[in-house]
Amino acid sequence: MLVKDFDFYLPQEQIAQDPLEDRSSSKLLLLDKETGKLKHEIFKNITQYLKPGDCLVLNNTKVIPARLYGEKEDTGAQIEVLLLKRKENDIWECLVKPGKKMKVGARVSFGEGLLKGEVVDIVEEGNRLIRFSYEGIFEEILDRLGQMPLPPYITHKLKDKNRYQTVYAKYDGSAAAPTAGLHFTKELLEEVRRMGVEIAEVTLHVGLGTFRPVKVEDVLDHHMHSEFYQIDQEAADIINNTKKKGGRVICVGTTSCRTIESAAKDGQLSAKSGWTDIFIYPGYQFKILDCLITNFHLPQSTLLMLVSALAGREHVLAAYEEAVKEQYRFFSFGDAMFITDNIENLDKKL
Template sequence: MDVKDFYFDLPQELIAQDPLEDRSASRLLVLDKKTGDVKHRIFKDITEYLRPGDCLVINDTKVIPARLFGVKKDTGAKIELLLLKRRENDIWETLVKPGKKAKPGTVIDFGDGLLTGTVLETVDDGNRLIRFSYEGIFEEILDRLGQMPLPPYITHQLKDKNRYQTVYAVHEGSAAAPTAGLHFTKELLKQIEEMGVKIAHVTLHVGLGTFRPVKVENVQEHHMHSEFYMVEESEAKKVNDTKAAGGRVICVGTTSCRTVESASTADGILQAKTGWTDIFIYPGYRFKILDSLITNFHLPESTLVMLVSALAGREHILKAYEEAIRERYRFFSFGDAMLITDSEK
């Protein structure tokens, strides 16, 4: 399977730079995964595609302001840091720019010494392990000094950094938002619950590995970075009860999808689990839990396009993307949404 099989030509002007004022006013492309038929709706119409007895699975991770700007203590040279994942209490795996200035032993000052980082070693892909020193609470210092780690295709900082959080974000730890969830308002979620749809919370701390380009020609040779996830007993029960009663499991975003597929048994029982996953879903994968998916429009040749192609078929996805481009849908993190479902079920 060649990575070029997942290429499509995307006009630059369709990359959304800002979120809409009303989260649920985004457009919604509804794709029938069996027939490839497409309908054009507004996101708040999602209620028309949900039924009592269904279960909506949401990822309640919270993005941390993980981009830090500091200086080398000895030379004053500027250094930019991105927190990727916490290894131990105060030791983080980080992406450092420029990397050549961050040899082991380097000490970096942030916020005039409010936070200090010491480079311990170089790990995979040139990332650095850094031990942080500070007084007080790390998260509060990060909130003061850090910026939201927006994707590189977003060209400016947000006026309101909460717009890069879902309304249900709870557990801090992500380097990127689970962006399909950005379309939901609290009112819309309440309406969905009142319809008799269960809402199950899972947590997957999104790492930048999700968005790394596939650098190998053969898709099967690509390796995903691992990400930490949690599934509580009560939430696994909601999903399993739904399946047992013949209801559908609809995941909000590829991160929720990868969480439930990672934590399930071969015969489709979702387990209460905590751990790390590097699951890579591409065409040929057999879904064990998920029936339908709410997702955004993804980058060409990305692992995320491969995941949605596993669910609906590459031809259906690329045809739907062609139509979305023709209809001037907005793409990527702050863009419009797609519901991949089976209208017969």
Template sequence: MKTSDFYYDLPQELIAQDPLEDRSSSRLMVLDKKTGTVEHKVFRDIIDELNPGDCLVVNNTKVIPARLLGVKEDTGAHIEVLLLKRKQDNVWETLVKPGKKARPGTRIVFGDGLLKAEVVDVVDEGNRLIRFEYEGIFEEILDQLGQMPLPPYITHQLKDKNRYQTVYAKHDGSAAAPTAGLHFTPELLQQIQDKGVKLAHVTLHVGLGTFRPVKVDDVTQHHMHSEFYMVEEDQAELINETKAAGGRVICVGTTSCRTLESATGEDGILKAGSGWTEIFIYPGYRFKIMDALITNFHLPESTLLMLVSAFADKETIMKAYQEAVEERYRFFSFGDAMFIK
């Protein structure tokens, strides 16, 4: 299976640069994976696709404003630091640009000294371990100084940081939003629950590796980045009960899907717990628990496109994507949605 098998031609102007004013007014493509038939709707119509007894599984991770712009203490040269993973209280694994200027011992100042940092170790090419120094609460300082780490194809900063958060975001830790969830409003979620659909929350902190291109020709040789996930006991029970009662487990986004598939045993039972996952889902994968998926339109040759192609076969997905291009759907993080059933 070649990476190039997942290529499609996307006009630049179809890459959504800004979120819509009303989250739930995005377009929704409904794809029946058995028949390949496609319907075109508006996202708030998702309620018509859900049945009482189904369970909608959302990822309640919260994006941290992880992009920090600073200067080197000795030379004043500009330097950009992107927080990736917290290692200890004040030590983070980061991506530094330009990496060459960030040797161990390098000191960096952010926001006129409100936050200071020292490079303590080199992890690899651009990644560095950095120890931060500050007074007060780190999260509050980050909120003041940090910018949202938007994907590389978004060309400007957001006016409103909250538009890159889901309305149910709760646990700080992501470097990117679980974007399928951006279409939900509190009102729509309430209507869905009023219909008798259960809502389950899991957590997967999305890493920047989610945007890392697949650089190998042979898909099976690609190594996924590792991401932290958490499934609470009561939420696992809710999802397992749904399955046992014949309801569908519907994942909102590829991150919810990867969480459930990582934490589910071969017996199809979801286990509570937390850990790191490197699960890579591509065609040939047998899904253990997910019955349907709400997702956005993904980049050509990306691991996310491979995941949806594993759920509904590749030809069906590529044909649906072709139709989305012809119908002028909006693509990627701030774009339109797809419901695969």
């Protein structure tokens, strides 16, 4: 299976640079995972395609303002540090630019010394372990000095930090947003609950490994970076009961999908936490997930491979071609897709 088999043409102007004023007014492309049938909608109408007894799985991680700009203490050189993964209380694995200037022992100062860091080790792919020192509460200092780590294809400056957070974000830890959830408003989620759809919250702290380009030719040679996840007993019970009663488990985003599939065994979900490097690509048999709400992903990305595992590569690429033709907005601030089943039967429900 070749990485180039997951390529598609995307005009640059269809990469969304800014979030819409109304989160739920984005376009929604429904894709029947069995037949490949497509239907165009508006996201706020997604309730018409949900049923009582279904379960939405949300990733309640919160993006931290993980991008810091500082100065190397000895030379004054400008240094960019992106927090990737907390290793210990004050030691983080970081992506550093320019990395060649930050050898072990190098020190960097942020915010005129409000926060300081020292490189204590170099790890895989040239990332640095940095020990931070400060007075006060780290999270408060980070909120003051840090910027949201928007993907490199977004060149506009974000006016409101909260627009790169879901409305249900709770637990700090992500270097990127679980973007499928950005389309939900509190009002829309309340409407979902009122119609008898269960909501289960899980946590996966999104790292940049999910978005790194695949640099191998053969899909099977790619290795995912690990990310921390947590599923509590309440969420496991809600999801297991949904399956038991014949309802659909609908993940909001690929991160929610990877979380529950990592903790599934024999068709059951366990309450657990740990690190996952699960890589889902065509041929994978889903253990828990039935349907998926997701954004439109980069060409040749692991995320495009995941959605192709659910709906088939041909169906997905045909849907992407249709989305390009119909001027859908792509990537983090873009429009959404609902990979579902029996669109025709759902139509009859309307």
